[in-house]
Structures are given as structure tokens and as C-alpha cells.
Amino acid sequence: MARRVTAAETAPTTYAHEVRAAGLTLRAGRRIAVHELDLELGTGVHGLLGPNGAGKSTLLSAMATVLRPRRGELELLGVPAGSPALREVRRRVGYLPQEFGYYRRFTVREFVTYLAWLKEMPTAEVPGAVQRAIERVGLADRADDRMRTLSGGMVRRAGIAQAIVNDPRVVLLDEPTAGLDPTLRMRFRDLLRELGSDTCVVVSTHLVEDVAAACDSVLLLDEGRLVFRGAPDELAAAGTDSDDGDTASERGYSALLARRGSAA
């Protein structure tokens, strides 16, 4: 089915990068979770890797305008964090948090529709956009089932559907493949590649192979600092046979973190 071109897509852009951070420092509770990050992200799929507690979710929540920067600059679609114009920006951002709430009695369609309304989509466009988003995540046959009857992986897919329902310019996905079976993970990689052709997609994951297969660039965070940025094949090239991992990308990931550990 042909996808409708949204007003956001045809609007003139006044920014060089969808996401820009300079000296960005973020706090999570009492901890500084992200330290002085400099980053520019444009169209494409950007994989965010890093050990537990590296600051991935904190960074994504700041990009989603949920968390305000402690210090430094963060711009989304050319609009600085803290600006009143962020309300408009939020309509053009899709966000799947690591954990999200929903009314268990809602059907999948009602859940995605509700989020489309929250994003202030034009009413006439909502039913079609909801149907397309549900189809893209492979949940069409469960669209009218209640959320409480879904498996964990299906709930995750409903979460991805709400993140993309408004054809956003920036899509932020925090561990979207957690709980997805291997077949669905491979389908999801196709969806990522499709989204990344005209959207800035940032996806956090522990599955190094998902990044190698579906991302244009890799960002590796460790203890709140960006320790590597490059193409997936550069990540793979960073490792040697003596590093931990079953694949070249996993060995590259281990090598970069080990090198940082030994330099500290």
C-alpha cells in the first residue's frame, strides 16, 4: 500500500542534523549518566551499544525530550532542548521507552490510536496511519485483541507501532528486539532499514548482531562516554581472534571495551 506523504516530510528543513549534542551532560537520579557528549546524527539507522548502565536509556530519554540536559547543548530537528518550540518537535519524534505503560483493556488498535491522538495527528489521518503501523510490525491479525492478551514480544511490537504511527523524522527505540523471536528480529531488521532510508533512527540494543546487520553507524557508550563511533565493519575490524565473542562484531565490541578498561 502506498504510504501517504506527511506535512512534516514536505516541510522545509532548517537543520543540518536531526540530532545534535555538544558537551551534553545528563543526570539520572543522583548520577551523571552521560558525560560531555558530542554527537551529530542524520538520516539512517544508528545503533547504540554499551554495557548495562552505560547511559543508553538516559541518552534516548533526553533525545525524546523526556529528560532535560544538565549541561551542554541538545538540539532536535534544529530546536534546542528547553525551547517552547519543542512541543512541535515532539509530534515529529517517535519513542519506544524500555518500559512503557498501557491500559491492559485497550485493544492494540485502541492503544496505537490513543498514542496517535497524544501526538496530535490530524483526526482524519489516524485510522489509516494506525492500520499501517500495526501492519508494519506484523500485528494485523491481533489488531482487535486486548493488550492484556498479548505475549511480551507482541507488546513490544505494539510499542514499536506507536513509535512510528506519526511517520516521525526521529525514531528512538530502546531495546526494541527484547523478547522478539529470531524470525521477528529478522523482520524487524528489514523495518529498521526501511525506516532509516528517510528517517533518523536511534536504536539501543545488547544484540551486537542486530547492529551489524541493520545499522549504518554504531555508537558505543561506556560509563556515559562515547568510546567509538563508526560503521559496522569498523566495529568488526576493531577485534582480533583473541577477543571475546562468537562473531567479528562481538569481538570488536569486546576489544573496544577491554581497551578502554586497560587504559583507565
Ligand SMILES: Nc1ncnc2c1ncn2[C@@H]1O[C@H](COP(=O)(O)OP(=O)(O)OP(=O)(O)O)[C@@H](O)[C@H]1O
Ligand atoms: N532513576 C534513576 N535513579 C538513579 N540512577 C539511575 C536512574 N536511572 C538510571 N540510573 C543510573 O544511570 C546510569 C545509566 O543508566 P541507563 O539506564 O541510562 O543505562 P543503560 O545503558 O540504558 O543500561 P541497560 O543496558 O542496563 O538498560 C546507571 O548507572 C544507572 O544506575
